[in-house]
Amino acid sequence: MTAASLPLPRPATGEARIDHTSDEPVALLQLDVADAAEAASAVYREFRRGRRVVAVACGGDGAATRLADALDRIGVATARPGPGQALLEAPVSIVTGPDAALQGPQGAPARPLRVALAGCGVVGGGVLARLRADDRFEVVGVLVRDPGKPREPAVPEGLLLSDPAALLAREPDVLVEAISDASTGLALIRAALSRGVDVVSANKQAVGGDLAALTALARANDARLLYSASVGGGSPLIETVRRARAHAPVVRIEAVLNGTCNFILNRLAEGAAFEAALAGAREAGFAEEDPTADLSGLDAAAKLAILAHEALDGSLSPERIGRQTLAADAVLPAGRVRQLARLDVRADSAGVALVAVDGDPLLADLPDEWNALRVTTGDGRVFTARGRGAGRVPTTESVWADLADLVAA
Template identity: 55%
Template sequence: MPASALALVADKQKPQAAPDAEVVVLKFGSSVLRNAAEAPAVASEIYGHVRAGRKVVAVVSALSGHTDRLLADARALGLDHENELLPAYVVLGEEKAAALVAIACDRVGLDAVGLSVGELGIVVEGPAQHARPVSLKGERLQQALAEHEVVVVPGFGGVRSNGRVALLGRGGSDLTAVVLAAELGLDRVRLVKDVDGLYDRDPACETGTPLRYRRASWETARQLGGALVQHDAIDLGMQHGVEIEVAALGRAEGTVVGERGAPPGPVQPEAPLRVALAGCGVVGGGLLNRLLPDKRYEVVGVLVRNPAKKRDVAAPADLFTNDVEALLAKKPDLLLEAMSEGEAGHALIRRALEAGCDVVSANKQAVARDPAGLQALAAANGCRVAWSASVGGGAPMIETLRAARAAGPVAGFEAVLNGTVNFMLQRLGEGAAFADALSDARVAGFAEEDPSSDLEGHDAAAKVKLLSFEAFGRAPADLPRDELSAETPLGDRPVRQIGACHDRGGRLEASVRLDGDLKDALFQSLNGERNALKVYGQDGRVWTCKGRGAGRWATTESVLADVADVVRARRAAAELV
């Protein structure tokens, strides 16, 4: 990319860093990132885009109030408003927030990297507090996009030709996002705010009914946007043909600011989605932790074996029940099934679907029993069933296979599918005793108290069946499995548990094997609980994905991504009525 790319963006070249992946620029302001506890919600928004096959550049503002505190600290030492040392200190707020978001992304299994203001390379000129971007030295950004799924960058700051940091004015993170979208040849940038778009008046006002713009012209945005979108960002977007989308966390719709406008209309307020949870272990506890403080959801009940058991999530005691009938009698809109038992989970999913309740499951043993039957039952009752979290944890394996199949017939796939076993194999390869490796997996939150399903290959076999259903519309009749035990000979080479299925002239050949003769760099590179998938198209094309295959937060994130898909489908269906 040329150093003076701002003058050349009219060419609209696609980013060289990721020619096979769409790139999106998302900006998160302090209204949605008020404190460190809200970083997981930002990571969820990013995860949804990565799961859909996109690479993400996330522009982050400082946490709420942090910039003012930094300014106060500096002024207490005698630095005045125009001191050229002040901006380098102030942008530490954005850099800290960017680091927190990158950490939150890593926790859920995203391949993320954070850049500093200097590494990002926006070159600016003009006043230290309100500089103007003139170019981007984008080599570091391009390299990061080529090597990672997510690049998290600080907004608000740029670098002068003399190397000193300058600020882009209040609201300057909006401008940073528009600059990067223009430089990457994108037609749109998404600004994630605490409101779901641009309104004709303050949505919090008590007089009249505020109307939201589906599309707003540049001029309308200048007149009504106020502090919602920085005017410099609006001007640059108009200059370079980059539409600015304003939306809220978890909402597909918002306001698109661009050349064309449209009259505003009323917005029907949405009641919280009534959610029931089945299971409160590693995954269920993670879901409860995320859902309880989220005003978009109302948790109406949690199905557990022992309602009186102490748990690691603070929740009202009256939520817990061991009575399936009592749970379904609460008439939830959505059931999140995260039980450890396959048969009981399958029966509960069917009961919920028969009652017209949408279902998201993380229970591969339950879903793999009859995925086609569950889909048919959901369709017959006008509801939805999703199970992406049941395979691969935070790695979007179901989505990758669906994308491959949409592009043409699939010849086969190979995958590391069990995070617990992969974690243990690494420990065993490092010389740990079997009992110690298993204990470490339990402490890390990857292994259940009864790990037999993982160690005997049943967990991976169920996932192979589900992936086979996605790839071929059917599951293999025979699926031999290797077991991992203290007596399993592993040799002195890296070993991975590989689940695979290939179409051999119409016959499916599948297996779960402990492979000590790995030649594939993708599988060789996997450490700890990480999983990966490689899909082979009949035309020779190959699709891959990887991520954390076990653990509370990675799997929780995958469930929440399915929830977001279900919510969007519910909204779309409601609009057709």
């Protein structure tokens, strides 16, 4: 593993490991679960801010179960406390409410936010379906490589474009960028921010390559750049690093950031052959046809660079992060293994390596596509997060939360 030079703070020595579990602010939500996905979105937005949530599920029989199921698809664990049990022992507690939620005062509808969508694959298609069902948004264009290709959900013909310049010419308020190609995505993000257009991106390779410069470009043009979905899918990893940094200087980050490798490593631990494990990851929708970025550690390195920016405001290029490749002939340590991305501030090093994690309560039992994060601050406090790190539903939810924040701002 090679070291990466960073402008690093030097906090005091000595670390005790303390779970971050007891002092989050609490959000009490009364929710109409007639639309379980939207109710779950309301919970998720509070959850990712680091708040404990008590959700009162309204909508008759089964409302609480429908809300819990919708949150499980995102990757948010819930509890259903019974009579006399504490409400705040879990990050999200669901209680059954009346048949109908109380309705607050309804203001005049604002002008819909004009949204340009770049990419209509797994993530983009999930976002498009949500956008078209919500009158807060107006989709003005959808950028794709092949406008003639059949898609699910279907895209109205007048929205399909293959020219990035034509997409921005439709004068959107916000660009949702979910392109798989890093260079095209980065060029589009830069062009949008230069025009003062807000950007929500799920593209870790584009964002992680030069986040400091993109942030400066957004600031110079009075635009906003949001990228929670670029790391962790539905797991609020970026938000957790921000919370840790607000508490005290960050001295260490340890994270499982790639669902494909985690899926494969779980299968290898069960005795599967490498090629069979990789095929299973493809069938489950977690691995691309070309999984090189995942297996080589480049995907995790790009995500670690984004987390490093959040922790330190320093520029850490993914190419400068040491990486170990997961392959059929890789020699793995004994026990339960994870592809672990690590940033050690005091040692001035960053890397992605295959590491045994037996006995680690955060990482050892991590399910297939899940991601996990542990952030340690200079005073010894530990902040953690776990959740689904891949898939249409959790990643779409993270993009949707960023869009909702733009609307609410």
